[in-house]
Amino acid sequence: NIVDIRVDDPIAFTFFTGYMAMLAASIFFFAERGVVEGKWKLSLLVSALITGIAAVHYYYMRDYYLATHQTPTALRYIDWTLTVPLMCVEFYLLTKAAGAKIGLLWKLIAASVLMLVAGYIGEAFADGSTSHSVLWGTISTVGYVYILYTAWAGEVAQLARASGDVAVIKGIRALGWFVLVGWAIYPIGYMCMKGGWLNTGLGWQASSVDLFYNIADAINKIGFGLVVYGIAVSGKSPAA
Amino acid sequence: NIVDIRVDDPIAFTFFTGYMAMLAASIFFFAERGVVEGKWKLSLLVSALITGIAAVHYYYMRDYYLATHQTPTALRYIDWTLTVPLMCVEFYLLTKAAGAKIGLLWKLIAASVLMLVAGYIGEAFADGSTSHSVLWGTISTVGYVYILYTAWAGEVAQLARASGDVAVIKGIRALGWFVLVGWAIYPIGYMCMKGGWLNTGLGWQASSVDLFYNIADAINKIGFGLVVYGIAVSGKSPAA
Ligand SMILES: CC1=C(/C=C/C(C)=C/C=C/C(C)=C/C=O)C(C)(C)CCC1
Ligand SMILES: CC1=C(/C=C/C(C)=C/C=C/C(C)=C/C=O)C(C)(C)CCC1
Numbered sequence: 001n002i003v004d005i006r007v008d009d010p011i012a013f014t015f016f017t018g019y020m021a022m023l024a025a026s027i028f029f030f031a032e033r034g035v036v037e038g039k040w041k042l043s044l045l046v047s048a049l050i051t052g053i054a055a056v057h058y059y060y061m062r063d064y065y066l067a068t069h070q071t072p073t074a075l076r077y078i079d080w081t082l083t084v085p086l087m088c089v090e091f092y093l094l095t096k097a098a099g100a101k102i103g104l105l106w107k108l109i110a111a112s113v114l115m116l117v118a119g120y121i122g123e124a125f126a127d128g129s130t131s132h133s134v135l136w137g138t139i140s141t142v143g144y145v146y147i148l149y150t151a152w153a154g155e156v157a158q159l160a161r162a163s164g165d166v167a168v169i170k171g172i173r174a175l176g177w178f179v180l181v182g183w184a185i186y187p188i189g190y191m192c193m194k195g196g197w198l199n200t201g202l203g204w205q206a207s208s209v210d211l212f213y214n215i216a217d218a219i220n221k222i223g224f225g226l227v228v229y230g231i232a233v234s235g236k237s238p239a240a
Numbered sequence: 241n242i243v244d245i246r247v248d249d250p251i252a253f254t255f256f257t258g259y260m261a262m263l264a265a266s267i268f269f270f271a272e273r274g275v276v277e278g279k280w281k282l283s284l285l286v287s288a289l290i291t292g293i294a295a296v297h298y299y300y301m302r303d304y305y306l307a308t309h310q311t312p313t314a315l316r317y318i319d320w321t322l323t324v325p326l327m328c329v330e331f332y333l334l335t336k337a338a339g340a341k342i343g344l345l346w347k348l349i350a351a352s353v354l355m356l357v358a359g360y361i362g363e364a365f366a367d368g369s370t371s372h373s374v375l376w377g378t379i380s381t382v383g384y385v386y387i388l389y390t391a392w393a394g395e396v397a398q399l400a401r402a403s404g405d406v407a408v409i410k411g412i413r414a415l416g417w418f419v420l421v422g423w424a425i426y427p428i429g430y431m432c433m434k435g436g437w438l439n440t441g442l443g444w445q446a447s448s449v450d451l452f453y454n455i456a457d458a459i460n461k462i463g464f465g466l467v468v469y470g471i472a473v474s475g476k477s478p479a480a
Contacts, residue, residue, distance in 0.1 A: 030271075033271070038275070041275060042272070042275075045268060045271050045272070049264045049267065049268060052264070052267070053260055053264055056260060056263075057260070060242070060243045063241075063242045063243075064242045064243065064244070067242045068242070073247050074245040074246065074247050074249075074252070074253060074256075075243065075245060075256075077253075078245070078253060078256050078257050078260065079260075081257055082257065082260055082261060082264065123247075124247035124248065125247070125248070
C-alpha cells in the first residue's frame with residue numbers, strides 16, 4: 001500500500017506534487033487569514049477552500065492514476081465544478097466594494113457551467129473523433145471567452161477601475177492575466193486527447209492531457225490565491 | 241481502493257460533488273463563525289454542523305453507492321434525522337429574539353419526525369406497490385405541510401414580522417422559499433421509486449431518487465446556511 005511513483009512517469013510526479021502544493025497552499029491561506037485585515041478575510045477563506053478542495057481531489061486522482069494510468073476525467077470535473085465557481089466568487093468579492101451586484105456572480109457562474117458541461121461532454125463521451133472534440137471544445141470556449149471578456153473589459157474590469165483602489169485595480173489586472181494565460185493551458189491539454197487537434201496535428205500524446213491540467217491547476221489555483229493575498233497585505237506596508 | 245466514478249454515472253458524480261461541497265461549506269461556516277457578531281455565532285455553528293454531518297454521510301453514501309449502485313436509504317434517513325431537526329433549530333434561533341418559545345421548536349421537530357418516519361417506512365419497506373408509496377408519502381407530506389405553513393403564515397412568519405428587524409424578516413422569507421421550493425424536490429425524488437407516481441406515470445427511473453435527493457440536499461443544506469450567514473453579516477455593511 002505504498003505510493004509507488006515510477007521515476008519515468010512525469011504525470012504521476014505532477015499529480016503528487018500538485019497534491020502537496022495544494023494542501024500546503026490551503027494551510028497557508030487559512031493561517032494568513034488570521035492576520036489580514038477583516039475585509040479580506042473572506043477572500044482568503046475562499047482561496048483556502050479552492051486549494052483545499054483541490055488537495056482532496058488530487059489525493060484521489062493521484063491514486064486513480066497510479067492504479068489505472070487513465071485520465072481521472074470525472075474526478076477532474078468534479079473538482080472544477082466546485083473550484084471554478086469559487087474563483088468567480090473571488091472576482092465578485094474583490095469588486096463588491098466598488099458596487100458589484102450579485103447578478104455579476106451569477107453570470108460568471110453560468111458561463112463557467114457552460115464551459116465545464118461542454119468540456120465534460122467533450123472528454124467523457126469522446127469517441128476519438130475530431131468532430132466531437134472540436135464541437136464541444138468550441139461550445140466550451142464560448143463560456144471561457146465570456147469570463148475572459150468580463151475580467152478584461154466587461155463589468156469586473158470597469159468596477160475595478162471605478163473602485164479607485166490601486167491594490168484592487170492591480171489585483172484584478174493580475175487575475176485577468178491568469179485567466180488569459182493560465183486558463184489557456186486547459187484547452188491545450190484538452191486538444192491532446194485522442195482526436196484533438198494537437199493529437200492528430202502534432203502527434204501529442206493523449207496522456208499529456210493530465211500533464212497540462214496538473215500544471216495549469218497548480219498555476220491557477222495557487223496563483224489566484226496568491227494574488228488575492230497580495231491585495232490583502234498591500235495596504236499594510238507603507239510603500240503600497 | 242480507488243474512487244472510481246464512471247464518467248457516464250451522474251449519480252456518482254453528484255454524491256462526490258455533494259460530499260466535497262458539504263465539507264467545504266462546513267469549514268466555511270466554522271471559519272466565518274469567528275467573524276460574525278456574537279448573537280449570530282450560534283446560528284452559524286448550527287449551519288456548520290448541518291453541513292458537517294452531511295459531509296460525513298455523503299462520504300459513506302458515496303462509497304455505498306459506488307460499491308452497490310443501490311440507494312443508501314438508511315444512511316440517507318440517518319442524515320435527515322439529525323439535519324432536519326437542526327434546521328428547525330435555525331428557525332427557532334432566528335425568531336428567538338422576537339419571542340419564540342421553546343414549544344415552537346418542539347412542534348417543528350415533531351412535524352419533522354412525522355415526515356421522516358413516514359418517509360422511511362415508505363422507502364425502506366417498499367414492496368414496489370403504488371399504494372404503499374402513496375400512503376406513506378401522504379402521511380409524510382402532512383408533516384412537511386405543517387413546517388411549510390409555520391414558515392409562511394404560522395408562528396415563525398408572525399414572529400419574524402414582529403421582530404421588526406429587516407434582516408430577519410428577509411431571511412425568514414428566504415428560508416420559507418427554500419422550504420417551499422427546495423424541500424419540494426424531495427417528494428419528487430421519492431415518487432421516482434418503484435411504484436411511485438413518477439415511476440409508473442412518467443416512467444422516471446428508480447435510480448433518479450438519489451439524483452433528486454443529492455441536488456436537493458446541496459441546495460437546501462448549503463443554501464439555508466448561506467441565508468443565515470447573509471443575515472449575520474447584513475448588519476456590517478452600512479448599506480444594509
Ligand atoms: C476552454 C476549454 C476548456 C477550459 C477549461 C478551463 C478554462 C478550466 C479552468 C479550470 C480552472 C481555472 C480550475 C481551477 O480551479 C475545457 C473545459 C478544457 C474544454 C476545452 C475548451
Ligand atoms: C414530503 C415527503 C418527503 C419529504 C422530505 C423532505 C422535505 C426532506 C427534507 C430534508 C432536508 C431539508 C434535509 C436537509 O438537511 C419524503 C420524506 C421524501 C417522503 C415523501 C413525502
